Amino acid sequence: QLQESGPGLVKPSETLSLTCTVSGDSISSSAFHWDWIRQSPGKGLEWIGSIFYNGITYYNPSLKSRATISIGTSRSHFSLILNSVTAADTAVYYCAREPLAYNYAADSWGQGALVTVSS
Amino acid sequence: DIQMTQSPSSVSASVGDRITITCRASQAVGNRVAWYQQKSGKAPQLLIYAASRLQSGVPSRFSGRGSGTDFTLTISSLQPEDFATYYCQQANMFPRLLTFGGGTKVEIK
Numbered sequence: 001q002l003q004e005s006g007p008g009l010v011k012p013s014e015t016l017s018l019t020c021t022v023s024g025d026s027i028s029s030s031a032f033h034w035d036w037i038r039q040s041p042g043k044g045l046e047w048i049g050s051i052f053y054n055g056i057t058y059y060n061p062s063l064k065s066r067a068t069i070s071i072g073t074s075r076s077h078f079s080l081i082l083n084s085v086t087a088a089d090t091a092v093y094y095c096a097r098e099p100l101a102y103n104y105a106a107d108s109w110g111q112g113a114l115v116t117v118s119s
Numbered sequence: 120d121i122q123m124t125q126s127p128s129s130v131s132a133s134v135g136d137r138i139t140i141t142c143r144a145s146q147a148v149g150n151r152v153a154w155y156q157q158k159s160g161k162a163p164q165l166l167i168y169a170a171s172r173l174q175s176g177v178p179s180r181f182s183g184r185g186s187g188t189d190f191t192l193t194i195s196s197l198q199p200e201d202f203a204t205y206y207c208q209q210a211n212m213f214p215r216l217l218t219f220g221g222g223t224k225v226e227i228k
Contacts, residue, residue, distance in 0.1 A: 035217075045155075045163065045206055047217035058215040061120075094162055104210030104217060105153035105168035112162050 002095050004113035010089075011119050016082040018113060019072070020095030027075045028053050033098040035106055036069060036080045038091040046091075050098065051078055085117045121145050123209050125220030131228040132197055140192045140223045142207035147187045151210040154183055154192045157222075158203045166205075167192060194225075202227055 006018035020034070027034060036048040049059040051069045059067050068081045082089060092114050096106035122145040132138050142152065150170035155163035165174045167183035170190055180195045194201055207220040 037217075044222050045208075045219040047219070050215065050217075060216065061214075102165075103153075103169040104151050105165055105208070106163075107165045107168070107174065109162035109164075 002097060002108060002110035004093060004095050004110045006113055006115070008114055009116050009118065010085055012086055012117055013084055016080070016085050016089060016115055016117075018080045018093055018095075018115070019077050020079070020110060021077045022097075023076075025097065027071055027078060030054075031100055033100070034069075034071075034078050035096040035098050036067075037094045037096055037106070037109075039094070039112075040088075040091045048080065048082075048093075087117050089115070090117045091115060120216060121148060121209060121211050121218060123207055123218050123220040125207050125223055127223060128221060129224040129226060131226050133228045134197055134199060136197045136228075138194050138197060138225065140205055140207075142185075142190045142192075142209070142220045144188045144190075144209050148209045148211070150186050151212070152183070152185065152190045153208045154181075155206045155208065156201075156203045157206065163206060197225070201225065 001023045003021045010016045033050040035050045049069050051057045057069050066083045071078045092112040094112045095110045097108040098106045125142045152170045154167040157163040166177050166181050171183045182193050184191050204222045204224045206222050210217050
């Protein structure tokens with residue numbers, strides 16, 4: 001299971017920070033990538049980035065290097081930081097598990113966390 | 120970047136109907152395509168991965184086909200619980216980049 005947590009309101013130009021707590025799996029397993037995906041209100045899905053157990057990260061270039069994904073020291077959670085947010089970053093943010101055996105498909109998702117960017 | 124064009128954007132159908140949703144990739148993606156169902160206010164749920172492999176627990180009325188650039192999701196006999204929005208997703212390997220289609224809303228006629 002995955003569960004997102006973090007502030008629901010962030011001011012423009014500030015930093016969005018979310019955590020995904022993983023239970024029932026180990027982030028240390030080489031069997032999965034761990035993803036962040038977002039969905040703007042009424043819009044489609046956008047992949048933000050992924051992290052592998054060894055800390056290797058991949059990001060969507062559309063975010064222009066504003067995103068950072070990391071694994072927590074307890075290895076029971078991973079995090080997303082998004083810098084210099086604007087109203088366009090208002091979205092439901094999902095964390096997801098992507099088994100390597102599933103050919104880039106995410107088979108387990110958190111319930112989502114709505115983050116609103118507003119002053 | 121590889122673009123994924125999904126059609127139609129919406130479809131009205133009745134219980135028992137057969138419907139097909141199409142995604143076309145701007146370049147070949149092998150079988151790196153997945154299909155998701157999303158109901159209002161909920162997270163997407165995986166239906167199909169590797170273009171044609173049915174996720175565990177998903178009813179067999181859902182099926183996926185295709186390879187290269189053209190992919191389809193078919194629901195053979197719509198059930199009331201199938202009215203939802205469906206998304207395709209493709210993956211570019213190098214550099215790693217996952218891209219979703221624009222979605223297809225399946226509505227009750």
